[in-house]
Amino acid sequence: MKRLDDEPTQSGNRTSLSGKLTNGDSVTQRNPVALLQGLRLCQEAWNPGSPWDRQGAHAALWGRQPGSFLVVSDSSSQNNLLCVSIDDQSKKVQDFPIIHTGSAQRLNTSHLAFSDLLQLVVFYTLSRDVLPLCLSVPSWVCGLTEQSELLAFPPGPKVWLCPTAEPLPETMSPGTPDTPDTVMCTIQLTAANGALCFINPLYLQEHGDDWLTHTSVSTTFTSRSFNPKRDRRLSMARAWPGAGLKKRAESLEDSSASYESSGSPVENPVSPVIPSGVVLRRASSTSTTDPLKRVSADSISPIPQSPHRVSWVEDKPWNPPAPSSLLHPPCLELDSLSMSSIEEETDVEPSASPSLVQNSPRLPLADKVKNRLSAVSQALGGLMNPQRRLSKRVQEMSERKGSAFAEALRGFVEQTLKTKATCVVTSTEILQEVRSSLTALREMLYDSSEIQSITDSFGDVPDFELDTIMEQVLHKVALKPVSTHLYESIKTARQQNGSLQQLQANQNTLKDKSLEELEGTAGAGVPDAAMLEKIQQRWATMHQQYSPQKKVDLLLKVCKNIYHSMTVNAKPGVVFGADDFLPCLTWVLLRSNVVTLQIDTDYMMELLDPSQLQGEGGYYLTSLYASLFYISSFRSRLATRQLSVEAQKSLSQWHRRRTLHCNQSRRSRNRRTIRRHRSGEKVNEDSEEVTASTSEEKKGQWTLDANDVTKRLQSLTESSGDEKEEKQNGRSVDLQ
């Protein structure tokens, strides 16, 4: 037994941790630091901004997997509200107000205070305390890293709540050790062998951490058998997402009940084992002279907590890793939990760390908390995910002298930087050139065996996702060096043809128009000064991004803000569609830097992979494009006729551009088919044929579209004399 305790197998360690977290989510099998980091990186997803309120959260949580949660701000009390889906059968959603007291935050029904929301949430994913169940976190969260290229599209609440959504492919490689669980940061301490304990920084601040040494007396627990069998069974049940709601509901009743049901008759639910070690709450209720009592005296009732309120989880005695020479020196800046810097540097192969920890001799816990921080960097070594590896590899390839990819990339950058917008070469043409180069470079990467070995490890990632990842990676090496130059080119070109001047002039004409004058619906609000300020900041951030995908993401955030402003004072139940949104967007644009926005819009429109234009991002990008187009083509009544012809001309150009892109896409589709073959998988011959034939058809359609627009232009010119009919149809586009 002792041996097992000391040197758990890797899987034993993994299962023992999950086995103890009886009512936690499977995500807790992962590294808590990864969880903390993941939650921090996707905070927007679970703690969405202002458009979300209690009502919205309830609607979104309704019927979700139990434990699903959102934190939204409560408009009535100014406090945050933790909304948790309790039971997906009865569709119950419960609110738990989060109270701010000084520098601490706590649930109003609990006495456990945390220094920030993130820590509070992490705590409640691991322990339920006053909640009916632990918060559940989608498993992909643990895989998020700062460098995760996919963060360009930070997941929103919708992805967050979707139980099946996997915005990121599995990022923890199968061999990722769990042993770096031994980490210590501001809120948590986790021993290598599975004891997990939370230390509130507020407490440390006041009382230091000497009391941690008290752990050494906690030997009672060693007698508890480590039962790998039981633990494995538990973990299997947990790892199986469809384990059944009934089982889950049981565990919600009482955490100790699930111990019982999971085959550990030794456990008595009525008298939970009381460890004497690093257990804040237990200790405080057992001895009034205990130093721990001091912290908790005011916050914890003297009555022993009911079993399901345990705020700690422990299976084995506190067993810190040795501060071996291999550990990094203490780094206090980790307090901020900004792990990116470390991750940037560490490139530890996952297999390196477990042996280290296993071999470390047991030492009494005597060091300051800060020393434990060193373990964090180790833990992070294992977090290197496939995307990151891909990004790193592409970066390497781009720097490798003489490699074909590096040469092609260099050629592209040089060529692009040389190209200047002139009267002959429009910005659109330049951007199209860039787009086709991007596609060609992407193909090159796909063809490289180095990259294939990484993409193969991605597992069953759909092609379009793979494309997205590859695009992101490519943007970093290819677009980053040229983006500023491209902005200049777009600007020059648009100045030369006068469209920017036109846009600005019309902005001046229209900027004082109210929403009603822009034909906005009465009842829809416009952003107030503060929101407008926020939007301006977002636009500025958007301009700074070199990746068109990241730009679209920020655009979506702005649109969300606009929607929020529209609905905030509206009557409940009113639905705002495009009739309301487009005028409101126009109203916002008239108060923004339209020149920069036009440049960014062109940039996104031309450089985004066309396959990404179908969804929500495509819709709102189209709206932005349309709205800017509306402003720049606004004319007084006299010039109306000319407008529509110009409008159509511009549209036809737009169609043509899409045509070009689609032909490129066609090539990449074919590539994919090849890739499949290469990876030795059977590809149904039929589907291959269909792929090829649809591509041809697709090409056909685009050509048709362009023809169509030309035809349309002709018909417009023909009918331009017939002003009467035009007016009857109310076709004239003007404001008066």
Added chain:
Amino acid sequence: MSLRELKVCLLGDTGVGKSSIVCRFVEDNFDPNINPTIGASFMTKTVQYQNEHHKFLIWDTAGQERFRALAPMYYRGSAAAIIVYDITKEESFLTLKNWVKELHQHGPPNIVVAIAGNKCDLTDSREVPEKDAKDYADSIHAIFVETSAKNAININEIFTEISQKIPLLVTSDSGLKGLKLRRDQSDLTRERACC
């Protein structure tokens, strides 16, 4: 089961209830697997049709006259268009006819057209007789239903009929290739998964 993404564009005068119809459609059988979108201008819903999943990507357009020139940006690439009019406003029915004309001339070829006479709960103030609208719809081979977003009448039916009218993949013609491509992708993925 394969997934097809179908872009559906909503056209019609402002105030006829375009977005209400979509909201009703999307929210009625609330599916926790469908993620809420930012707003009602763009919504999605996946329904099962025979052995396929149809994911409707619903693009709303601004119905105001002055934004009319912008519509082509929205309806390009659509597999279907739902043109909505208000049965209590004859004018909105005239606008509808213009949209039909425009789509036939400039819309994607073989786009499935559905006509929805909304607010059919307000029979007292009806201005457009159902028969007139039905006859017109038949003459252009369009789907026709009278709907009430308010009372949830015939909302799902429009989309079901669209699903039915979308050409099957094998025999489909040039109207749907973008969507077909996606389907092929998911097919491939599926096959890979089981091999």
